[in-house]
């Protein structure tokens with residue numbers, strides 16, 4: 001029963017790509033904002049975000065990420081490592097320009113694809129790890145927490161600072177944070193809008209390891225993926241999805257409601273004013 005419902009849920013978000021032969025993983029259908037490299041020896045795929053300057057999650061980047069995750073999964077790679085081609089920023093989170101004075105139809109599309117991306121990462125059947133080689137604020141952090149393991153380079157920040165610009169997070173996003181950190185830490189950090197330094201993130205358990213370089217981070221992620229070698233892949237996938245079922249169900253049971261609530265909130269003067277000040281702050285820091 002539970003297994004059927006998990007598989008059913010997955011079908012809703014994975015309608016594509018699995019019929020293709022994909023050992024050489026080209027990004028033909030997408031905008032080329034991601035690259036996939038598969039290590040021939042280990043069979044592990046490294047998925048890099050490549051949208052200068054700071055990998056903001058635009059519609060196109062989110063589309064490409066979902067497409068790439070599907071390709072990697074369908075190609076039966078042994079694992080997926082999410083990282084960035086930028087050596088200072090993993091991802092700056094959602095594209096704030098899409099949220100400021102938005103076109104309503106485009107905003108709906110934007111929020112829906114953000115939900116899709118979270119589901120694709122959260123339900124990815126193969127082992128996933130994030131090599132966080134730069135800053136990872138807000139949705140950058142949420143992508144990392146949707147992975148099963150996180151290795152981060154020193155002197156960067158990670159966290160959800162949404163309250164600083166009046167963002168009210170949905171429950172499914174909070175659950176994502178809470179699947180990695182204790183509830184009391186999540187509550188405090190979310191309310192403070194806290195961005196953790198690499199060292200603080202390690203101390204609270206938001207990340208699993210620190211690495212000295214991107215190369216080391218990728219190797220540490222690969223070593224983590226290797227720890228599943230003795231597990232039967234199908235049993236592992238179903239077990240992972242069972243563990244994540246309640247978080248995912250929170251979103252799947254009322255995606256349309258979440259969309260409505262977020263769109264309504266984004267349109268409020270409270271949010272628009274907070275965002276305007278935040279965007280000004282980004283400009284002024286130059």
Ligand SMILES: CCCCCCC/C=C/C(=O)SCCNC(=O)CCNC(=O)[C@H](O)C(C)(C)COP(=O)(O)OP(=O)(O)OC[C@H]1O[C@@H](n2cnc3c(N)ncnc32)[C@H](O)[C@@H]1OP(=O)(O)O
Nearest residue numbers: 056092093094095096097135138139160169173174177282
């Ligand atoms: C459990 C709850 C989960 C809640 C999730 C909530 C839903 C998610 C919401 C979001 O993700 S909203 C996005 C929030 N992100 C930010 O506020 C990050 C803002 N950016 C920065 O702090 C910095 O850019 C950086 C990431 C630390 C990098 O700093 P750096 O000095 O390297 O670059 P900058 O000069 O600041 O930026 C370059 C360029 O890019 C523009 N930009 C940066 N971030 C964004 C963004 N998120 N959206 C749109 N544009 C962004 C920045 O303004 C610069 O533009 P120009 O001035 O060069 O035109």
